[in-house]
Amino acid sequence: MGKKLIIVGRSEFIMSEFKNCNLLALMPCPLKVPFERLITTYLRKKEREGVYLDCTIVANANTHLSFYEEIDNFQDIKEIPDIIISPGLNNLFYHDFYDKFIRPGYFRNPIKYDFEDNFVEIGYQDSRNNYTMFTMNLLVLVVNTARLKGARVPLKFADLLADNYYQNVAIRGRDEFICETVLLNFYKEYGLAGIKKLSYNVREGLHPSQMVKKAKSNSEEDEAIYVMPYFFARTLINHKKIEVIWPEDGALINAISMLVKKDITLEVKELARYIAGPELGNLFARAAFPVANPAVEINVYKKNKFKWLGWDFIRQNDLRKVMEEITAYYLSFQN
Structure with a gap:
């Protein structure tokens, strides 16, 4: 059988x-x-x-x-x-x-x-x-506009490196595992300087289901910005105070x-x-x-x-070594 x-x-x-x-x-x-x-x-x-x-x-x-x-x-x-x-x-x-x-x-x-x-x-x-x-x-941006603390709504992934989003972003991750799609794309475009800025602005790593719960919570202590799969983000499209942003620089492909x-x-x-x-x-x-x-x-x-990310980058770089380097660098700036 x-x-x-x-x-x-x-x-x-x-x-x-x-x-x-x-x-x-x-x-x-x-x-x-x-x-x-x-x-x-x-x-x-x-x-x-x-x-x-x-x-x-x-x-x-x-x-x-x-x-x-x-x-x-x-x-x-x-x-x-x-x-x-x-x-x-x-x-x-x-x-x-x-x-x-x-x-x-x-x-x-x-x-x-x-x-x-x-x-x-x-x-x-x-x-x-x-x-x-x-x-x-596909990874997109979800923003609880009530928690932006005067900052404007980010319209592209590049915006997440701005100083006024300090400790106000969440991405997929748990313990020392950080979403490789996010890290590799930011590293490719902005180098280690971009990884450092991203780490400063990310408060924590979460499962997407946790992001959904936090995004629509009434707590002012939760993050304003979430990088989450579109599968989860679309459930929040008509939610009050939440904007689902398809980034101008493109949804990240996982x-x-x-x-x-x-x-x-x-x-x-x-x-x-x-x-x-x-x-x-x-x-x-x-x-x-x-x-x-x-x-x-x-x-x-x-x-x-x-x-x-592209096949040229994938083939020209040993992703294991790159991920080990940029993950360690990213974690070194986490509080």
């Missing part, structure tokens, strides 16, 4: 337990339940056709750090599931993994669209066809990628195509995760700007 294993309530993740999986997916919180539902339906359909696929969906929000750390333990391509889905520019993009498994050509994007993908103008897809960039999590082995069965390749196909694509887009598939309508996003 084929099986779908959902990991629930485990904070420690042991990658070696899942090396024989056809699919291992670490999904952003808002997508986990609907993704699980459609994948379950797909697997049942395939079982009726005599096709059995072993899929694992990581369902614990606290598992992501150990998930990423376990990637470093891969020594052989046989230890890696056929398909890995993960959010963010994580260990799968670090030079260690790239040199061991990407450069030799073990992974290949199996997705071919009939037309140009939805984000061709910003170069979101990997031109070397190793990584499959099929959807994205990548959601899929790595697909080159040497896989037709059935696994069909699974990858289903994941990047219109059925799941429409589900993602409705949840504020626009997709690359041109068969999915995303006009609501097309009129806006996007800020993507």
Whole structure:
């Protein structure tokens, strides 16, 4: 029998337990339940056709750090599931993994669209066809205008470096984990000086659900400005005293990628195509995760700007070393 294993309530993740999986997916919180539902339906359909696929969906929000750390333990391509889905520019993009498994050509994007993908103008897809960039999590600004203390509403991410937002900003993070999308983009554009200014202005790191609660609270002690996923921000659009800002310099793209082995069965390749196909694509887009598939309508996003870190930066820099350096520098200015 084929099986779908959902990991629930485990904070420690042991990658070696899942090396024989056809699919291992670490999904952003808002997508986990609907993704699980459609994948379950797909697997049942395939079982009726005599096709059995072993899929694992990581369902614990606290598992992501150990998930990423376990990637470093891969020594052989046989230890890696056929398909890995993960959010963010994580260990799968670090030079260690790239040199061991990407450069030799073990992974290949199996997705071919009939037309140009939805984000061709910003170069979101990997031109070397190793990584499959099929959807994205967008970060925007949410502002409680009652707490700005006389400062103007920030209209772009660059504004967050202004002195008058001191200790009045929150970004995604917990303990010593800071959102890599925010740090890397600020470092790319403003260097270490920008990281220092950002750290001065950020009071704390929060989960997006905590940001929503604080943004609409009546407490004057909570921050005025929040960098949060659009999925969460859109729930605050009509809330009194709150402005949801699509930044003039573009919503930050937190990548959601899929790595697909080159040497896989037709059935696994069909699974990858289903994941990047219109059925799941429409589900993602409705949840504020626009997709690359041109068969999915995303006009609501097309009129806006996007800020993507870019493949040149990703390939030219060892993101592990960069993140270690800028995270330590950022934390050194936190109170």
